[in-house]
Amino acid sequence: MSAGAGLSSIPFDVAPYRLSGVVYGALLNHRSALAQIGAAANQLPYKAPPVAPVLYIKPRNTLALSGDVVRIPAGTPELEVGACLGLVIGRTACKVAEARALEYVAGYLIVADVSVPHESFHRPSIRYKARDGYCPLGPAVIERAAVANPDALTIRTYLDGALVQIMSTADSIRSAARLLADVTEFMTLSPGDVLALGAAAPAPRVRPGQTVSIEIDGLGSLSNPYMTALA
């Protein structure tokens, strides 16, 4: 898929009714992710654990739908799939207060942050995360009112039908509201933008020929087959 075409087919029945195609995500925001780094977070090259949210951008060439094939490059045995809750922005959000932050959320959807596994988090190449199709989204945006508490959702990841990871958004370092407050302190989010809350570690790994399905309570299932890249 190019330039985010197809996003309009994701059901989204409340304002602003469409995704903008802009997707940000937080890294190391699930306690397990920072715990996995352990004491190394205080050593070179990091020197100290992160202070501000650690954010990434999934550009429009990465956006894909449930069912789309994700391609594993030749020479790469497996990919990592970071199962995330995505917050979909409903109103222009600039410097929002934590207490009111969720009022700026239109709804929620599942985001798969697909990466080529990499050892260092210091200055990783974007070719690990920004490849075509490496951000499946969906299957639908569920309106905010239908989700009682975004900070108490269970996320299950299945590999060919077998449960390989179970996590809760309750174990986030920054809650959904706190993350929105800290991010919009310096960067405005616009209607239809997505902010992913952060994946747990270790992220499930997927090989060619396997299918990954991610389920979040009330948000449905995002399912994608993985295959070796063509040529």
Add this chain to the structure above:
Amino acid sequence: MMRARVAYAGAIHEAMPAPAEETLRLDDGRVVAAGDVVWLPPFAVGTIIALGLNYADHAKELAFNAQEEPLVFLKGPGTLLGHRGVTRRPADVKFMHYECELAVVVGRPAQRVPRSQALEHVAGYCIANDYAIRDYLENWYRPNLRVKNRDGATVLGPWLVDSAEIADPGNLGLRTYVNDKLTQQGNTRDLIYDIRYLVEYLSSFMTLSPGDVILTGTPEGVINVMPGDVVACEIDGLGRLTNTIAADAEFGR
């Protein structure tokens, strides 16, 4: 051809330079004073791809060692700003600096494009000023978004200049002036990774689409800027991109 996008009298227009000094001709035929329009980024901007440390002198300035591949980071659309816009400097920071850069605008989809054909996928060029606040630099997924992806931190314009009008994008002088004093100078011939290389490299793993833009990095000469400073970036053949630094108070902070 050089084109701007401007807001004027309640609508957004494409505009071109008019014969008289400091005037623009709008797409609907009106000729207006350049000072009477609000300048927007000169094209519909897609993915913003930026290079770190792509001039040898700037890499040396920041005590950075040799690299294995281009240092690429991404920016979001919320950071965009047009010519004559205002960028906020938080009160608590010590080092906020501009970066004058040649911006390469993609014109045709590019997927696994060889170096020899790279320039066929370029629509044109503009000036970028890619601000950074060093105080916020952390060592996780550098450069972290709080340093670079700030509101108003990516100034583009004033014009999108067709690639046909730039004979050699690999030999363009860049200059930055702070309050009319020359503070930064360089030339795109000193790029570590040139435009052809960058299009080939990026399109090897990500499809580039029309409107995607590559900010090719900045040479040495970055200095701290303060509220009230007027920062002007010039590139040969592309014009002069001006913007102003403002304090928190102007933004109600």
